Amino acid sequence: MSFEKLSFSNQFYELGESFFSVVQATPLRDPFLLHINSNVMALLGIPMSDIESRRGLDIFSGKSSLADQPPLAMVYAGHQFGGYSPRLGDGRAMLLAQVNTDYGVLDIQLKGAGPTPYSRGADGRAVLRSSIREYLGSEAMHQLGVPSTRALCLIGSEEPVMREGIETGATVTRVAKTYIRFGHFEYFHYNGQHAEVKQLADYVIKQFLPHAINAVDKYNQLLLMTVTATAKLIAKWQSIGFAHGVMNTDNMSIIGETLDYGPYGFLDDYEPGFICNHTDQTGRYAFDQQPSIGLWNLSALAHALSSLISKDSTREILHQYEPILVDTYASLMRKKLGFITETKDDHKLCSGLLNLMAQDKVDYTVLFRRLCEFHTLDELSLSDDMKKSALIDNNSQISELFTQQDKWKTWAFDYKQRLKIENSSDIIRCDKMKKINPKFIARNYLLQKAIEKAETNKDKSDIDTLFMLLQTPFDEHPEFDDFARPPKASEKHLEISCSS
Numbered sequence: 001m002s003f004e005k006l007s008f009s010n011q012f013y014e015l016g017e018s019f020f021s022v023v024q025a026t027p028l029r030d031p032f033l034l035h036i037n038s039n040v041m042a043l044l045g046i047p048m049s050d051i052e053s054r055r056g057l058d059i060f061s062g063k064s065s066l067a068d069q070p071p072l073a074m075v076y077a078g079h080q081f082g083g084y085s086p087r088l089g090d091g092r093a094m095l096l097a098q099v100n101t102d103y104g105v106l107d108i109q110l111k112g113a114g115p116t117p118y119s120r121g122a123d124g125r126a127v128l129r130s131s132i133r134e135y136l137g138s139e140a141m142h143q144l145g146v147p148s149t150r151a152l153c154l155i156g157s158e159e160p161v162m163r164e165g166i167e168t169g170a171t172v173t174r175v176a177k178t179y180i181r182f183g184h185f186e187y188f189h190y191n192g193q194h195a196e197v198k199q200l201a202d203y204v205i206k207q208f209l210p211h212a213i214n215a216v217d218k219y220n221q222l223l224l225m226t227v228t229a230t231a232k233l234i235a236k237w238q239s240i241g242f243a244h245g246v247m248n249t250d251n252m253s254i255i256g257e258t259l260d261y262g263p264y265g266f267l268d269d270y271e272p273g274f275i276c277n278h279t280d281q282t283g284r285y286a287f288d289q290q291p292s293i294g295l296w297n298l299s300a301l302a303h304a305l306s307s308l309i310s311k312d313s314t315r316e317i318l319h320q321y322e323p324i325l326v327d328t329y330a331s332l333m334r335k336k337l338g339f340i341t342e343t344k345d346d347h348k349l350c351s352g353l354l355n356l357m358a359q360d361k362v363d364y365t366v367l368f369r370r371l372c373e374f375h376t377l378d379e380l381s382l383s384d385d386m387k388k389s390a391l392i393d394n395n396s397q398i399s400e401l402f403t404q405q406d407k408w409k410t411w412a413f414d415y416k417q418r419l420k421i422e423n424s425s426d427i428i429r430c431d432k433m434k435k436i437n438p439k440f441i442a443r444n445y446l447l448q449k450a451i452e453k454a455e456t457n458k459d460k461s462d463i464d465t466l467f468m469l470l471q472t473p474f475d476e477h478p479e480f481d482d483f484a485r486p487p488k489a490s491e492k493h494l495e496i497s498c499s500s
């Protein structure tokens with residue numbers, strides 16, 4: 001297969017021009033290839049040599065087209081930080097093509113290739129810094145088992161782009177089953193274009209709920225699909241310690257994938273109120289607010305679908321969000337703790353650990369990774385107090401993460417008692433736990449180092465290393481232990497803003 005042999009689909013074009021504007025990319029000056037994701041190329045069926053070719057560079061830097069059809073920018077609106085913006089749209093992204101693949105239709109979007117009618121006076125560019133962050137972050141999430149848009153390739157350039165200072169422009173080509181956002185429906189609803197709301201809903205149903213096409217309650221099923229997918233998505237974010245940073249309704253995917261990587265952040269220390277977006281002064285999108293913001297956003301979507309779904313049905317469907325999120329989160333946390341069985345006190349044990357981690361500022365990822373190696377030793381001849389001390393001594397790598405040793409000792413003892421119900425050997429449990437508790441995450445300070453190297457010397461070595469590690473985040477890679485450590489004090493609290 002090569003570019004020429006790709007089989008294109010026209011399904012979004014066929015919706016008609018109420019939904020998009022035909023656009024033309026503005027090529028980047030002196031582009032150069034920084035990274036190609038061979039896994040995503042394989043999904044599309046494009047060989048490496050094609051992307052590495054001059055034609056590949058031209059296509060993904062905006063100089064030539066991929067399909068016969070011109071690129072298009074989608075129109076949408078959205079609630080940004082709680083306030084309604086009536087017209088947003090793809091201001092710096094364009095749909096290059098929709099491709100028929102063995103995995104269904106995949107949409108290829110080029111981000112950073114110049115202005116569109118939705119740029120609202122901005123340049124339509126993406127700087128290298130934010131492109132590296134999206135490229136690595138989205139792949140990291142996918143490999144952690146979190147639904148996400150994927151990244152196909154990353155291209156740098158000599159194009160000057162003005163942000164707080166002068167930076168250089170880049171593009172990320174990304175791939176997803178759809179880029180339809182909650183904000184798409186809001187745009188048509190608030191414009192009173194109810195026929196378009198219905199048309200778009202039918203489009204999503206045809207693609208993602210094909211069995212419901214003729215069902216009388218198909219729009220209820222659509223809302224339920226999005227409610228379920230969003231609840232599960234946010235449960236996964238909370239379990240791996242991911243903060244999105246800009247959960248505006250225009251950044252929420254209708255199929256519940258993580259979308260639009262801006263000032264996102266993975267937790268270092270476990271800090272429930274963590275705000276990763278420097279611009280978010282009130283903490284609307286703080287880590288621990290994400291579950292409730294998810295519901296707020298779904299309510300905004302439901303309102304935009306109110307011409308299709310009754311009030312009673314809407315209420316009933318939205319009520320399902322919380323239990324799905326809570327159950328999914330509980331199940332993920334049980335797995336992180338190495339439990340296959342379920343007991344009524346698991347919630348207490350889990351929140352007890354999280355509270356202690358918050359008080360002692362323990363690194364979220366390091367703690368769970370080390371917990372995989374928890375030794376349960378059982379010295380029947382010892383008193384409870386002696387057992388507790390022995391437990392701490394034998395788990396010194398975990399114990400050293402806590403300052404409140406007495407509290408940790410009590411928790412560790414309860415954990416050990418709970419593990420008895422599992423009847424699992426330490427070795428087997430460790431093996432399983434290491435498949436859900438990653439060693440490598442896309443920490444801000446690591447991304448920042450990769451960015452600085454790429455910006456100053458066009459040195460892409462850290463991008464390569466991070467990409468490799470984030471593709472296999474559960475493997476040990478002992479030679480790369482330095483990429484698994486928490487940030488030093490000087491590497492913490494980098495200010496990441498919306499500017500990208």
Ligand code: AMP
Binds near residue numbers: 091120
């Ligand atoms: P975001 O915060 O990246 O989700 O973007 C919000 C809106 O602003 C979307 O409509 C984007 O397309 C648009 N936007 C953000 N940055 C730019 C830019 N540099 N040029 C044009 N539009 C942009």
Ligand code: MG
Binds near residue numbers: 250251260
């Ligand atoms: Mg966005």
